[in-house]
Amino acid sequence: MASLPSLSISSTAHKIETDSRKLSSSSSSVEKGLSFHRSQEGPLESSTEALQPFEPALYTPLLQRCSEIKSLSAAEALHAHVLKTGTHEDLLVSTSLVNTYMKCGASAHAHKLFNVIPQKNIVTWTALISGYARNNQADEAVRVFIQLRESGFYPTNFTLGPVFNACSSLYSMELGKQLHGYIIKYHLESDTSMGNSLCSLYSKCRRLEYAVKAFQRIPNKNVISWTTIISSCGDNGNAELGLKIFHDMLLEDALPNEFTLTSALSLCTETQSFGLGKQVHAFCVKYGCESSVPMKNSIMYFYLKSGETKEAMRLFNGMETVSLITWNAMIAGHAQLINIAKDGASAQRSGMAALNMFQMLHESGMKPDLFTFSSVLSACSDLVALEQGEQVHAQAMKTGFLSDVVVNSALVTMYNKCGCIEKAAKAFVEMSSRTLISWTSMITAYSQHGRSIEALQLFEDMRMAGVKPNKITFVGVLSACSHAGLVKEAEHYFNMMRKEYKIEPVIDHYACMVDMFVRLGQMEEAFMFVERTGFEPNEIIWSILIAGCRTHGNMDLCYYAAERLLEQRPKEIETYVLLLNMYLSAGRWQDVSKVRKMMKEEKIGSIRDRSWINIRDKIYYFRADDRSYSWSSELYVFLENLIDKARCLGYIPYKDANGSEGEEEKISSSAVHHSERLAVAFGLLNLPKEAPVRIVKNISMCRDCHSAVKYFSILTKREIVVRDSKRLHRFRDGRCCCGDFAHWLRLDG
DNA sequence: CGCTCATAAT
Numbered sequence: 001m002a003s004l005p006s007l008s009i010s011s012t013a014h015k016i017e018t019d020s021r022k023l024s025s026s027s028s029s030v031e032k033g034l035s036f037h038r039s040q041e042g043p044l045e046s047s048t049e050a051l052q053p054f055e056p057a058l059y060t061p062l063l064q065r066c067s068e069i070k071s072l073s074a075a076e077a078l079h080a081h082v083l084k085t086g087t088h089e090d091l092l093v094s095t096s097l098v099n100t101y102m103k104c105g106a107s108a109h110a111h112k113l114f115n116v117i118p119q120k121n122i123v124t125w126t127a128l129i130s131g132y133a134r135n136n137q138a139d140e141a142v143r144v145f146i147q148l149r150e151s152g153f154y155p156t157n158f159t160l161g162p163v164f165n166a167c168s169s170l171y172s173m174e175l176g177k178q179l180h181g182y183i184i185k186y187h188l189e190s191d192t193s194m195g196n197s198l199c200s201l202y203s204k205c206r207r208l209e210y211a212v213k214a215f216q217r218i219p220n221k222n223v224i225s226w227t228t229i230i231s232s233c234g235d236n237g238n239a240e241l242g243l244k245i246f247h248d249m250l251l252e253d254a255l256p257n258e259f260t261l262t263s264a265l266s267l268c269t270e271t272q273s274f275g276l277g278k279q280v281h282a283f284c285v286k287y288g289c290e291s292s293v294p295m296k297n298s299i300m301y302f303y304l305k306s307g308e309t310k311e312a313m314r315l316f317n318g319m320e321t322v323s324l325i326t327w328n329a330m331i332a333g334h335a336q337l338i339n340i341a342k343d344g345a346s347a348q349r350s351g352m353a354a355l356n357m358f359q360m361l362h363e364s365g366m367k368p369d370l371f372t373f374s375s376v377l378s379a380c381s382d383l384v385a386l387e388q389g390e391q392v393h394a395q396a397m398k399t400g401f402l403s404d405v406v407v408n409s410a411l412v413t414m415y416n417k418c419g420c421i422e423k424a425a426k427a428f429v430e431m432s433s434r435t436l437i438s439w440t441s442m443i444t445a446y447s448q449h450g451r452s453i454e455a456l457q458l459f460e461d462m463r464m465a466g467v468k469p470n471k472i473t474f475v476g477v478l479s480a481c482s483h484a485g486l487v488k489e490a491e492h493y494f495n496m497m498r499k500e501y502k503i504e505p506v507i508d509h510y511a512c513m514v515d516m517f518v519r520l521g522q523m524e525e526a527f528m529f530v531e532r533t534g535f536e537p538n539e540i541i542w543s544i545l546i547a548g549c550r551t552h553g554n555m556d557l558c559y560y561a562a563e564r565l566l567e568q569r570p571k572e573i574e575t576y577v578l579l580l581n582m583y584l585s586a587g588r589w590q591d592v593s594k595v596r597k598m599m600k601e602e603k604i605g606s607i608r609d610r611s612w613i614n615i616r617d618k619i620y621y622f623r624a625d626d627r628s629y630s631w632s633s634e635l636y637v638f639l640e641n642l643i644d645k646a647r648c649l650g651y652i653p654y655k656d657a658n659g660s661e662g663e664e665e666k667i668s669s670s671a672v673h674h675s676e677r678l679a680v681a682f683g684l685l686n687l688p689k690e691a692p693v694r695i696v697k698n699i700s701m702c703r704d705c706h707s708a709v710k711y712f713s714i715l716t717k718r719e720i721v722v723r724d725s726k727r728l729h730r731f732r733d734g735r736c737c738c739g740d741f742a743h744w745l746r747l748d749g
Numbered sequence: 750c751g752c753t754c755a756t757a758a759t
Contacts, residue, residue, distance in 0.1 A: 161750065164750080165750085192750085193750050194750085195750085196750035196751070197750050198750095199750085199751095200750060200751075201750095222750090222751095223751080224750050224751045225750080225751085226751085227750090227751040227752070228750065228751045229751090230751085231751065231752065232751095257751090257752095258752075259751050259752045260751080260752080261752085262752040262753055263751080263752055263753085265753085266752085266753065266754090292752080292753085293752095293753075294752045294753035294754095295752075295753070296753080297752095297753040297754065298752080298753045298754090299753090300753090301753075301754065323753085323754090324754085325753055325754045325755095326753085326754080327754085328754045328755075328756085329753075329754040329755090330754090331754090331756095332754065332755070332756065333754085335756085369756095370755090370756065371754070371755050371756045372756085373756080374755085374756030374757060375754095375755085375756055376756095377756085377757080378756070378757075381757095404756095405757085406756055406757050407756080407757080408757085409756095409757040409758075410756070410757045411757090412757080412758090413757060413758070414757095416758095435757085436758085437757050437758050438757075438758085439758085440757095440758040440759090441757065441758045442758090443758085444758060444759070445758090447759095448759095470758090471759090472758055472759055473758080473759095475758090475759045476758080476759075479759080508759060511759095512759095
C-alpha cells in the first residue's frame with residue numbers, strides 16, 4: 001500500500017522512456033519526494049488506484065521537493081504522471097513543471113514544455129525567464145523577454161527582476177536603459193525591488209552616478225536598497241561615498257544587517273578607517289551579526305590590513321569554516337604587508353606567513369585560484385624566494401593556471417626580482433597572450449638587468465603588436481637608455497612619449513634622463529636638462545646629481561645641488577648620509593652641523609643596515625658586523641680570507657682609500673663589514689658549489705661593498721645577486737648588471 | 750534585489 005504511488009509513477013516513467021524521451025528510470029528520488037509528501041498529507045494514503053489524478057494543487061509541493069533535491073528524474077516522473085492523468089491542462093501545474101525543470105538545471109526540458117503549453121500566462125513566462133537567468137543563460141533570458149514583449153504580455157516586477165539579473169551579467173548598459181524605460185512604462189517605479197535591481201544594474205555597468213540616482217529615487221528604501229548602494233560604491237572605487245551613505249543610513253534609523261555590515265566593514269578596510277571599522281565590528285557583535293562566513297572574512301581582513309596581524313590570525317584560527325576567499329584574503333593581505341613593513345624582519349615575517357598560508361591551503365585540499373597564485377608569486381618576488389617561487393610555478397602549471405595572463409606576468413616579475421632574467425624571458429615567451437603589464441614587466445626586467453638593447457627591441461615588438469605603452473613602460477624604456485648611455489635614443493623616446501602617446505613626463509622620466517647624463521659624466525648637461533625642461537627636482541634627482549658631482553669632481557655644482565636639496569628638507573636617511581659624507585670630506589663643518597640639526601628636527605634616526613639570505617626553508621638575517629651566530633667566527637675567517645685575495649686582484653678597501661683618519665669615518669665609524677658581505681659570504685659557504693647566491697638588503701648597497709662583491713664573484717666563480725632597496729645587482733665575472741651605479745654611501749652600522 | 754578576498758609593471 002505504502003509503495004503504491006511510487007510504483008505507479010515509475011512504471012509510467014518507463015513507458016515514456018520507450019517513447020524515446022530521455023528519461024532516467026531511477027525513482028528513488030521520487031520516492032523521497034513522495035514519502036515527504038505522504039507524511040504530511042493524508043489523502044494519498046487512501047488512494048489505491050494507480051494513475052489516479054492528484055488535485056492539481058498536490059503536485060506543487062512534490063515538484064517543489066524535486067527542485068530542492070535537484071532531481072531531474074523525479075521531475076520527469078511527475079511530468080509523466082501529469083501527462084498520463086491529463087493534469088497537464090492545468091496551467092498552474094504546467095508552470096510549476098517549467099519552474100522545476102529550470103531549478104533542476106534542465107533549461108532545454110523547460111523550454112520544450114513551455115512551447116507546448118497552449119494558454120500561457122505571465123507567470124509561465126516569468127518561470128522560463130527567471131530560470132534562464134538563474135542558470136547563467138543571460139542571453140536566453142533576454143531573448144525570451146523580448147518574445148514576451150512581442151506577444152503582448154505585460155511584465156510584472158517578478159518578470160523584470162530576473163531580466164535585470166541577466167542584464168547585469170551581460171553588462172549591457174543599452175539593455176539596462178531599456179529596462180529602466182519599462183519600469184516607468186509599467187508604473188513599477190514605486191516597487192522597492194525594482195529600484196534595487198536598477199541600482200544594482202547601473203553599478204555593475206560601472207555607472208555609479210546612475211546607481212546613486214536610482215537609489216535616491218526609491219521611495220521606500222529597505223535594507224537591501226542600502227546594502228546595494230553601499231557595496232556598489234565599493235565596487236566602483238568610491239569607498240568614501242559608501243561610508244557616507246552608511247552613515248546616512250544610521251542617521252535615518254535604518255537597521256543594517258550582516259550583509260550591510262560586511263560591505264561597510266570592507267569599505268573601512270579600503271579607506272583605512274580603523275576607528276570606524278572597530279565601531280562596525282562592535283555593531284556586529286551587538287546585533288549578533290558576526291557569525292556568517294563573509295562577515296568573519298571581512299572582520300579578519302580588516303584586522304590584517306590594519307596591521308593587527310595577531311588579531312587576524314586569532315580570528316583565522318577560530319574559524320570553523322574556511323573558504324577560498326578566507327585563504328586568499330590571508331595570502332594577499334600578508335603579501336601586501338611585506339611592502340609596508342617598517343623593517344626587514346617584519347617584512348620577512350609577513351612574507352613567510354603568506355607562503356605558509358599557501359602551503360596550508362594546499363594541505364587543506366582546496367584548490368587555489370588566479371588570485372591565490374598571483375599573490376603568492378608576488379610574495380616570492382619580494383622575498384627573493386626563488387625555490388618557493390619555482391614550486392609555485394610548477395603548481396600553477398599542474399593546475400592549468402599558467403594560461404592566465406596575470407599569473408604569468410607575476411611569474412615574469414618573480415624571476416626578474418630573483419635575478420633570473422633568463423627564466424623571466426622564458427616565462428614571457430611562453431605566454432599565450434600578453435597585456436600592457438606583461439610587456440612592461442619584461443621591458444623593465446631587461447632594463448634592470450642592464451640588457452638595454454633587448455629592452456628597446458622588446459619595446460618595438462610591443463608597438464608592433466599594437467599594444468599602447470603607458471608611463472610606466474616609458475620608465476623602463478628610458479632607464480634602459482640611461483643604463484647604456486644612449487642619449488639619442490633617450491631623446492627620441494622621450495619625445496615619442498609626449499608626441500605620439502600624449503603622455504606628459506613625470507618625475508621618474510626626468511630622473512632617468514638625469515641619471516643618464518650623470519652616468520656619462522656629463523654633469524653640465526644633466527643640470528642643463530633640469531633647467532631646460534623646467535621641472536622641480538625631487539630628493540631622488542638631487543641625490544643623483546650630488547652623487548654624480550662627487551664622482552666626477554664637479555664641486556661647484558655639487559654644493560649648489562646640495563643647497564637646493566636642503567631647502568626641500570629631505571626625508572630619507574640615505575639622502576642625509578650622502579650630504580653628511582659630502583660635507584665631511586670637504587671639511588665644511590658649518591654645513592655638517594646644519595645637516596645634523598635638520599636630521600634632529602626631521603627625527604631621522606640611525607640607519608639600520610640589514611641583509612638576509614634564504615637557504616632552503618630558512619632565513620638567515622645579518623646586521624653590520626654581526627657576530628651573533630655560533631658560527632660567526634668561522635664566517636669572518638672565510639670573509640677576511642676572501643677580502644685578502646680580492647686585495648691581491650686589485651680591490652682597494654674603503655678604509656685604505658680614505659685613510660683611517662678620514663673625516664668620513666666619523667659617521668661611518670663602526671661598520672667594518674656591512675651586512676651584505678656577511679650574507680654573501682654565508683651563502684658562498686653554505687650553498688652548493690656553483691649555486692648562485694641571492695641576498696636581499698634593506699638599504700642601498702655602498703660602493704665599497706659593491707666593489708668587494710665584484711671581486712668575490714671572480715674569486716669564487718659564482719653568480720651573486722644582491723637586491724637592495726633601490727636596484728638589482730647581479731654580479732658575474734667581476735661585472736654587475738647595474739652598470740656600477742651603486743650608491744656612493746658608506747653608512748653607519 | 751544586497752555580503753567577504755581581488756592578483757601582475759617604476
